[in-house]
Amino acid sequence: MTTIDTTTTTDDDVTASATPVLQARGLVKTFGRVVGLDGVDLELYRGEVLAIIGDNGAGKSTLIKCLTGAEIPDEGEILLDGERVHFKRPQDARAAGIETVYQTLAVAPSLDIASNLFLGREVRRKGFLGSVLRMTDRAGMRERARRELRDLGISTLQDVTVPVENLSGGQRQAVAVARAAAFGSKVVVLDEPTAALGVRESGQVLELVRTLRDNGVPVIIISHNMPHVFEIADRIHVQRLGRRAATITPRSHSMTEAVAIMTGAAEA
Ligand SMILES: Nc1ncnc2c1ncn2[C@@H]1O[C@H](COP(=O)(O)OP(=O)(O)OP(=O)(O)O)[C@@H](O)[C@H]1O
Numbered sequence: 001m002t003t004i005d006t007t008t009t010t011d012d013d014v015t016a017s018a019t020p021v022l023q024a025r026g027l028v029k030t031f032g033r034v035v036g037l038d039g040v041d042l043e044l045y046r047g048e049v050l051a052i053i054g055d056n057g058a059g060k061s062t063l064i065k066c067l068t069g070a071e072i073p074d075e076g077e078i079l080l081d082g083e084r085v086h087f088k089r090p091q092d093a094r095a096a097g098i099e100t101v102y103q104t105l106a107v108a109p110s111l112d113i114a115s116n117l118f119l120g121r122e123v124r125r126k127g128f129l130g131s132v133l134r135m136t137d138r139a140g141m142r143e144r145a146r147r148e149l150r151d152l153g154i155s156t157l158q159d160v161t162v163p164v165e166n167l168s169g170g171q172r173q174a175v176a177v178a179r180a181a182a183f184g185s186k187v188v189v190l191d192e193p194t195a196a197l198g199v200r201e202s203g204q205v206l207e208l209v210r211t212l213r214d215n216g217v218p219v220i221i222i223s224h225n226m227p228h229v230f231e232i233a234d235r236i237h238v239q240r241l242g243r244r245a246a247t248i249t250p251r252s253h254s255m256t257e258a259v260a261i262m263t264g265a266a267e268a
């Protein structure tokens, strides 16, 4: 294996001459006098898990919020399958096939697990009842929710009729991840999905990420957990002070080297 230039990880076959599924160019986002993003580029390719690492405040969440419609960048452009997109709200990105689990979880606590899975895309009953009376197909959604959770290997959620407010933090996280995995047709984005999870649940989320990738859905995952990152990522975007400091891979760099780039102790 050759030595890899950290700024252009061109040895990877997924990145060779392909159009990124999702791409950012020169994103800038300021909050008053605070610079959240200072001209960030990012590429996500088909068939890969891209991890984003960086210190607190490096701009990781702001970056994915801009990519998924939760924030609107001041400058720069976002391309989905090579076409420029202008997401104004998260629903726009969802409609385009990008599902996101944000760091601050968006679940509806008073609704049950099945309803949370179908939030915003409720299944109507067949015929007149659904099309005219707008009645939802609760039984159908519960059945599909059970199936999705089983297929995703999430065993921590036994009963899909339990309100989400009765779940533990980690179980809520699992609901949000399951929703993203079930509906992310093009891209799934996870901001710290394992931060609140126990060992077994973390393992299930990582397995889920792998399954998604293997089914052709590329995943962006933000994590502070270096062993998780090095276990799951095909490539690693290192975010530092609002910019991309480097793009590396678990083969090109050690965890220690990654952390050194992240903290500025080493140049990329
Ligand atoms: N809504 C906001 N208003 C003001 N400042 C913000 C806002 N969102 C983010 N920032 C600032 O932008 C910078 C980047 O924040 P961001 O949340 O993207 O960091 P992060 O890399 O996700 O950090 P962490 O690892 O702690 O989650 C920080 O300085 C933060 O204070």
Ligand SMILES: [Mg+2]
Pocket (backbone or CB within 6 Å): 060, 061, 062, 103
């Ligand atoms: Mg964050």
